Amino acid sequence: MKKLFIFLSVCIAATVSADDAIKFIGPKHEIFAKKKDQLLPDGKKSLFTWNSELKNSASYRAGNPKNNGFTVFGNKVSSAYIQISGETPAFITFTLFNRRDRQILTAEKFRKNMSGIYVQLKKRYPKIKPKMLRIKNQDDLTLNALVWISGKHACIMKWGIKGNKSSGEVPEYLQIEFRTITVMKDLWNCAIKPTEYPEFMGQNDRKNKTVQETNGDVYLKSFPMVVQPANGNSAACAVQRILEYKGKKPEKPIDAKPLKKNTKLNSDVEGLQLQLEDICKRNNLKLKTEYIFFYKDRSMRKLENLAGRYNRETRKSKKEKLVIPAGKVAPVAATIKKMTPATYIKLKNEEHGEQNFEGAIIQNIMGGQPLIWYVILGIVKEDKLPAKPPELHMRVIIGFNTTTKMIFYTDGWGKGHEIKKMSFKDAWPITLAAYTITPR
Numbered sequence: 001m002k003k004l005f006i007f008l009s010v011c012i013a014a015t016v017s018a019d020d021a022i023k024f025i026g027p028k029h030e031i032f033a034k035k036k037d038q039l040l041p042d043g044k045k046s047l048f049t050w051n052s053e054l055k056n057s058a059s060y061r062a063g064n065p066k067n068n069g070f071t072v073f074g075n076k077v078s079s080a081y082i083q084i085s086g087e088t089p090a091f092i093t094f095t096l097f098n099r100r101d102r103q104i105l106t107a108e109k110f111r112k113n114m115s116g117i118y119v120q121l122k123k124r125y126p127k128i129k130p131k132m133l134r135i136k137n138q139d140d141l142t143l144n145a146l147v148w149i150s151g152k153h154a155c156i157m158k159w160g161i162k163g164n165k166s167s168g169e170v171p172e173y174l175q176i177e178f179r180t181i182t183v184m185k186d187l188w189n190c191a192i193k194p195t196e197y198p199e200f201m202g203q204n205d206r207k208n209k210t211v212q213e214t215n216g217d218v219y220l221k222s223f224p225m226v227v228q229p230a231n232g233n234s235a236a237c238a239v240q241r242i243l244e245y246k247g248k249k250p251e252k253p254i255d256a257k258p259l260k261k262n263t264k265l266n267s268d269v270e271g272l273q274l275q276l277e278d279i280c281k282r283n284n285l286k287l288k289t290e291y292i293f294f295y296k297d298r299s300m301r302k303l304e305n306l307a308g309r310y311n312r313e314t315r316k317s318k319k320e321k322l323v324i325p326a327g328k329v330a331p332v333a334a335t336i337k338k339m340t341p342a343t344y345i346k347l348k349n350e351e352h353g354e355q356n357f358e359g360a361i362i363q364n365i366m367g368g369q370p371l372i373w374y375v376i377l378g379i380v381k382e383d384k385l386p387a388k389p390p391e392l393h394m395r396v397i398i399g400f401n402t403t404t405k406m407i408f409y410t411d412g413w414g415k416g417h418e419i420k421k422m423s424f425k426d427a428w429p430i431t432l433a434a435y436t437i438t439p440r
Helices: 002-010 020-025 107-124 184-191 203-209 234-245 270-282 296-314 332-338 341-349 354-366
Strands: 057-061 079-085 088-098 131-136 141-150 153-164 168-180 210-212 218-220 285-292 371-376 392-401 406-410 420-423 431-439
Touching: 020 088, 057 354, 079 354, 088 107, 088 354, 107 141, 107 153, 107 168, 141 184, 153 184, 168 184, 184 354, 218 354, 234 270, 234 371, 234 392, 234 431, 270 285, 270 371, 270 392, 270 431, 285 354, 296 332, 296 341, 332 371, 354 371, 354 392, 354 431
Parallel strands: none
Antiparallel strands: 057 079, 079 088, 088 168, 131 141, 141 153, 153 168, 210 218, 218 392, 285 431, 371 392, 371 431, 392 406, 406 420
16 A cells, blocks of 8 residues: 555646635535535536436436536546435536546556546545555456545445456546545545446436436336246346346346356355345346445454344343344344334434435436335235235335435335335345346
8 A cells, every 4th residue: 555655646646726616615624514406506507407407316428519528636537426415415426537437548657647646635635644555356446445534424436447467457437526424434435436326327328227206216127027936036137127128038048057166155045145236247247246244254244243132232121132143144134023023123224324215216216217125024014015025125215305304216026026125124124135237
């Protein structure tokens, strides 16, 4: 990490007197104190435009002839996105480069631009040492981030490069993001991956796929029903339905293979997740985790923490102490089902990750992208469940309403399950994970 800091520091920074993007944020992140109607007043010229009448997100695109230009430290912004939570911004992302937008940039020029931005951000936060994050995914893409934390806000410089210097580097993306901090863990999860937003989808595509009613309902129209067999796999059914919705119906029905006997499981909820990963790998699909409650190698530690908090909550009521059975596999579902639903819901609400979960729903549905929703059933009361519902299940989120705080979802159980609604306060506690899939 020290070598990277030295490399970035010695490069020449872009010298500019003023930048639209940085002035827009404000020296003390004043933008996050503004209400959305102050942010983009109706009838006033703005570089951003609302994505819908709901005013829960706004986008900027450099290709729009009406835009005069938007820069970050002298670097042209190709696109930007503001996500609103309640009445104020939750985060603002400026994309300076994205290869998906057919932009071409040499690795040398990419690193020079990145270095200049780094130097300027050091000047903006002179007393703050940034935290370095880096992971390498299975696509040979190295995800990087530098995070400056200033009070209740964070500035993130995030970038991705494929390959290496010896074999050749291919720049993938460069973003500057400003966020309000709710929970530190959520900040790290958002920082280490590129922020994707519905701006990447053309306006005509968005209109054709997403219905927006005057009452605030936003949902994906004509989502196909594929009935899951009685002994079928919900992950396979969800993938099949999403592919058909995207017009990519496979020649053979999507199937899920049993896990190999020597498969290492970190928790009892991981089996269905591994099957989903295998389905996507065999069908050349990109699987993106939008939210996850129990991380693979941290499942037992997370469960022990949850059980400890539960025992402290129930100590006064003299309930029997909840004990996690000894073993290498964390019995997540089995332990949660032993908890009093009301107490578990209270503990889940304390996780504070619901803002990221809600944001993922809004961003993806507005972009015409359904989400695979991994849930544990039996925690909250649901209508129209089968006589013997599964304990763990994957369904598809296809809509939302930010006014009534509802989400719209569908199950592959046939007639009557095409589109159902659930309050967000009930949906959040049962959520184990949420994913999006896209054909490669």
